[in-house]
Amino acid sequence: MRHWLFKSEPSAFSWDDLWAAPRRTTNWSGVRNYQARNFLRDEIKKGDLVLFYHSSAEPTAAVGVAEVTREGYPEDPKDPTWYQVDVTAREPFTTPVTLAAMRKERALADMVLLKKGSRLSIQPVTPDEWRLIAKLGRRSRPKDALPPLTR
DNA sequence: GCCAACGTTGGC
DNA sequence: GCCAACGTTGGC
Numbered sequence: 146m147r148h149w150l151f152k153s154e155p156s157a158f159s160w161d162d163l164w165a166a167p168r169r170t171t172n173w174s175g176v177r178n179y180q181a182r183n184f185l186r187d188e189i190k191k192g193d194l195v196l197f198y199h200s201s202a203e204p205t206a207a208v209g210v211a212e213v214t215r216e217g218y219p220e221d222p223k224d225p226t227w228y229q230v231d232v233t234a235r236e237p238f239t240t241p242v243t244l245a246a247m248r249k250e251r252a253l254a255d256m257v258l259l260k261k262g263s264r265l266s267i268q269p270v271t272p273d274e275w276r277l278i279a280k281l282g283r284r285s286r287p288k289d290a291l292p293p294l295t296r
Numbered sequence: 297g298c299c300a301a302c303g304t305t306g307g308c
Numbered sequence: 309g310c311c312a313a314c315g316t317t318g319g320c
Contacts, residue, residue: 154318178303201318244319262301264317 148270149189150196150207150258151232160197160208163234174220174229181267185228186217189267195232196270196278198258199241206241207278209234238282252277 151173153159163171176182195211215231247253257268270278 152318205319264302264319266317 147188147190147193148196148272148275149184149193149213150198150268150270151211152198152200152266154201155199156201159199160234160237163197163211163232164209164237166234169234170214170231172215172229172231174227176227176229176266178266181265182226182228184267184269185230188269189213189217189230191216194235194275196275197234200266204241204243204245206243207238207247207282208241209237209282210279211235240282240284242278242281246281247278250277250281 155161158171163169173185176185191213193213195213196207197209197211198207199205211232211234213230214233217228217230219225220227220229244258247256248259253259253274256270256274257263257265
């Protein structure tokens with residue numbers, strides 16, 4: 146099982162939009178970059194986990210975990226140039242992991258997200274990076290609390 | 297709003 | 309195949 150980070154501008158589609166969607170699921174479409182397309186088409190598998198990242202937001206941050214529930218399929222079956230997957234929201238972070246917080250972690254220095262000029266909207270995350278970000282995202286969650294509302 | 301960095305397009 | 313021009317991304 147692999148890990149990924151998907152960017153979305155919350156003004157276009159936010160974590161809360163995904164959480165509110167039927168079956169908390171959406172088709173992740175509209176990606177128009179070939180490297181990201183190749184991930185969607187060839188490498189992202191059902192059961193992979195996704196960090197949902199808010200770009201162009203205040204703050205920019207990873208805000209929750211989603212799961213890939215359908216592998217890559219063409220947006221248009223007659224012209225299989227662009228691919229989509231389905232993702233289902235699994236867990237909102239109790240504490241969003243901001244871009245600034247990630248930059249402070251030496252262990253995350255090599256993250257694709259943090260590379261200068263990097264703007265890939267679908268990117269791989271290593272298991273170590275995932276572990277740390279998930280840990281940061283789950284801070285301060287009372288043991289016996291219900292999953293929090295996202296807003 | 298600014299602008300650096302990037303990806304794509306198209307003339308040659 | 310080169311590369312300038314252009315449009316977009318996304319942090320600040």
